[in-house]
Amino acid sequence: MKITDITLDHLRLELDPPFHAAWDPVPRRHFDATIVRVHTDEGVTGIGSGDTMDGFDAFRHLFIGQDPLHITRHVKAIETANFHGGHYWPLEAALWDIVGKVHGRPVSELFGNATKRLPAYASCGELKSPEERVATALKVREAGFGAMKIRIDRDRVSEGIAAVRAVREELGEDFDIMVDLNQSWRMAGDTTDATDLARTRKTLARLAELDVFWVEEPLPYADLDGFKRLRAENPGVRIAAGEMHHSTTELLRYLEEDALDVYQMDVVLAVGMHRARTLAEVARLKHRHFTPHSWTNGIGVLANLHVSAGVGGGPYFEFPFDPPGWTPERRDFMLAEPVRVDAEGCVRVPDAPGLGVELDEDAVERWRVG
The missing domain is CATH 3.30.390.10 (Enolase-like, N-terminal domain)
Structure with missing residues (x-):
């Protein structure tokens, strides 16, 4: 061939x-x-x-x-x-x-075939008031999810923490909440500095009181010592990062120095499927989690799903979902059917050979720009 x-x-x-x-x-x-x-x-x-x-x-x-x-x-x-x-x-x-x-065979079987489905968490993408975030959280739980991730802006930390607190009070202790501080990398042209270590330490202490499941990307990737310090000071809060880290050797260094609880390298944006599998296997051998970033379209979601299901990632799989602004229909507009969670809040590996991608060729033709 x-x-x-x-x-x-x-x-x-x-x-x-x-x-x-x-x-x-x-x-x-x-x-x-x-x-x-x-x-x-x-x-x-x-x-x-x-x-x-x-x-x-x-x-x-x-x-x-x-x-x-x-x-x-x-x-x-x-x-x-x-x-x-x-x-x-x-x-x-x-x-x-x-x-x-x-x-x-599905690609996940070639990567280890650890599981056929993974519990998903609703990965929210917008900043919302506490009242709006509670309304979304209720929709998330109604859709079957048992966990969600809330974004906190570095310039509106108190409002972000208030949103986390409101969701915790409304949905109770059995609903897991992740928090993303979005401090590890920047969009092109965004030259603002990341929040310094002292302020980040204070934010994590406040989030620990709300029993968050993990705090994601609290520091720039270069601050390896800062990541290690945050983990040491907050034993009850998992630290997650690595979604857009393009260096396999630097990620290996993170693993060697045990800097994170959750490794999140995206297989279509950061290091690829083959390398992500290697890093995920090392993380699993060290009793750490692999939960890849999957904030992309449905094809990228499926690629990350196959690797994660293959190696036994978890405990959750990221599912971009923040209605009404971000829905499976918007995210997967090029697919014949959007990727969805089942009634138990899990995302299943397609049974079809390969990645299980089925394009909507009419949609591809309609939205093609080049």
């Missing part, structure tokens, strides 16, 4: 009303998605998505004519291309889709 072509569909869904992502100073008036298709001479096509694939045309020749099943070779080639260009991990997802289709 040989790769005959790699094609990209750039899609743009207009968002009206706009989505006010907590980590982005600019309201999002559209949602972009790039679909990668790897074509072969035997008629098997792999599908991936996640990052923008900007600049990939310069590196397409590295893969054309190669056997798509030579995953290790392709991972190394993608890493060399990433050094000179963008981040091309959606290509690896498409290649794994081919591997699964060739062998007639």
